Structures are given as structure tokens and as C-alpha cells.
Amino acid sequence: DVKVTQSSRYLVKRTGEKVFLECVQDMDHENMFWYRQDPGLGLRLIYFSYDVKMKEKGDIPEGYSVSREKKERFSLILESASTNQTSMYLCASSLGLGREDYNEQFFGPGTRLTVL
Amino acid sequence: GESVGLHLPTLSVQEGDNSIINCAYSNSASDYFIWYKQESGKGPQFIIDIRSNMDKRQGQRVTVLLNKTVKHLSLQIAATQPGDSAVYFCAESSNSGYSTLTFGKGTMLLVSP
Numbered sequence: 001d002v003k004v005t006q007s008s009r010y011l012v013k014r015t016g017e018k019v020f021l022e023c024v025q026d027m028d029h030e031n032m033f034w035y036r037q038d039p040g041l042g043l044r045l046i047y048f049s050y051d052v053k054m055k056e057k058g059d060i061p062e063g064y065s066v067s068r069e070k071k072e073r074f075s076l077i078l079e080s081a082s083t084n085q086t087s088m089y090l091c092a093s094s095l096g097l098g099r100e101d102y103n104e105q106f107f108g109p110g111t112r113l114t115v116l
Numbered sequence: 117g118e119s120v121g122l123h124l125p126t127l128s129v130q131e132g133d134n135s136i137i138n139c140a141y142s143n144s145a146s147d148y149f150i151w152y153k154q155e156s157g158k159g160p161q162f163i164i165d166i167r168s169n170m171d172k173r174q175g176q177r178v179t180v181l182l183n184k185t186v187k188h189l190s191l192q193i194a195a196t197q198p199g200d201s202a203v204y205f206c207a208e209s210s211n212s213g214y215s216t217l218t219f220g221k222g223t224m225l226l227v228s229p
Contacts, residue, residue: 004159031215042205042221043160058216090159094215103148103209105217107159 003027004108006091012114019078021111023091030096032074033105034058034066037088049074050096081115088112128226135196137223139189139206146208150217151180151191155202163191163204193225201227 007022025032033048035058045058047066055066063085067075074093078085089112092105129135141149147168152160166173166180166189173180179192189206203224207217 033216040221043219045216048216092159097215103215103217104150104162104165107152107161109157109159 004091004093004106006089006108006111008111009109010112010114012116013078013081014116015082017078017081017115019081019113019115021076021078021089021091021113023074023076023093023108024072025074025091025093025106026072027093027106028071029093029106030071031094031105032068033092033094034064034074034076035090035092036060036085037090037110043090046076081113083115086113086115125221126224126226128228129196131196131198131227131229133196135193135200135225135227137191137193137204137206137225139191139220141187141189141206141208143208143210143218144187145210146218148209148215149180149182149189150207150209151178152205152207152219153200153202154205154222160205196225196227198227198229201225 004025013019031050034046035043037043044060046064049055049068065077088110090110091108094105150165151163153163154160164175164178164180166182171182177194181190203222205219205222207219209217
């Protein structure tokens with residue numbers, strides 16, 4: 001089974017802090033994704049990566065950056081956390097383009113971040 | 117931009133009933149659709165998917181119907197159980213670009229014993 005793990009289930013940070021959210025997948029997937037989930041808004045794509053050291057902006061990249069130094073690991077970085085970044089953050093991974101079932105994304109359990 | 121949406125934010129059913137969750141999409145270029153289930157405190161889990169060359173696909177107790185004419189997707193759950201209580205999301209994708217998914221806002225399914 002595909003396993004996507006996230007470094008923390010719950011995280012509390014203060015405004016202005018630099019925050020790192022880590023995600024690791026163990027199925028050699030090419031694509032990795034970061035979403036945030038807010039009530040009434042569903043899942044919104046922040047950034048994604050289709051290969052090591054590659055990144056693409058999603059729908060709401062402002063205030064975030066990402067890093068993918070290794071294929072299995074995708075990090076989301078909040079350079080200076082703000083209260084409006086309090087949310088549930090979900091990481092996902094999927095196979096690369098052209099491979100069977102490349103659309104299906106496998107999700108981690110999520111990190112609930114609170115910024116005070 | 118174009119988006120995926122849902123008709124009903126909350127659906128309440130009795131155990132044993134059949135449930136139908138609906139989803140409207142607006143991107144006519146979408147050719148892949150997927151349903152996820154998200155239980156409280158967990159990440160979304162895959163339920164079933166369908167490609168645009170099909171209009172129906174069945175899984176274990178679940179069926180997805182796709183009507184491309186009216187851009188409508190539905191998830192049918194047979195003999196709904198309390199364990200089916202969760203938020204259900206539909207998502208769409210197209211073969212262009214990087215196969216990203218666009219998610220709807222979700223429907224809460226509440227199953228009463």
C-alpha cells in the first residue's frame with residue numbers, strides 16, 4: 001500500500017515564525033502536492049512538484065514556498081507564518097504523467113496548523 | 117477559473133438506505149473524475165474513479181455515474197452504513213498539464229442507525 005506520512009499531526013506556531021511541514025511517500029511517486037483545507041472551501045492546491053528540484057505554483061501559492069531535494073520528500077515552508085495560514089495542510093503523491101493511474105492521488109493524514 | 121461544485125452540502129440518511137451524492141463540473145476538457153471519502157481527522161481516501169469514455173463504473177457498494185452532456189457526476193452508495201458517515205469530495209482532472217486535481221467543496225453524509 002502507498003503510504004504518505006506527514007511530520008506532525010498538530011502544530012502551534014506564533015506569527016512571524018518560519019514553519020516547515022514535511023511529507024514523505026514510500027512508493028517512488030514522481031508527483032507530490034501540498035493542499036490546504038478550510039471549512040466551506042474544500043481542498044485548494046498550494047504547490048506541486050513533478051520531479052526532484054522541480055516545483056509549480058498551484059492556486060494559492062502566496063505566503064508559501066516548497067522544497068523537493070529528494071524524490072520521496074516534499075516540504076512546505078511558511079517563511080513568516082500569519083494567522084490566516086491557520087488551516088489543515090494535506091500532502092499527496094501520485095504517479096508521473098503517462099503512467100497508468102497517474103491521476104489518482106494518495107493523501108497523508110494532514111497537519112493541523114494553528115498560528116497564534 | 118472553472119471549478120467543481122456540489123449541489124448539497126449535507127445529506128442525512130437512515131442506515132440501509134441508498135445514498136446519492138451529486139457533483140456538477142464546469143470544465144468540458146476534464147476527462148477523469150474521482151471520488152474521495154474523508155473521515156474526521158483523516159486525509160481523503162480514494163473511493164472510485166471514472167474516465168470520460170465511460171458513463172458508469174461500479175465498485176463494492178459504490179457506483180459512479182457520469183453524464184457528460186450536462187456535466188454531472190454522482191456517487192451512489194448502496195445499503196449505507198454508519199461507517200459511511202464522512203465528507204465526500206469529487207475531483208476532476210484533464211490530460212493536459214500536470215494531471216492536477218480540482219476538488220469540489222465536499223458533501224457531508226450523515227448516516228443514522
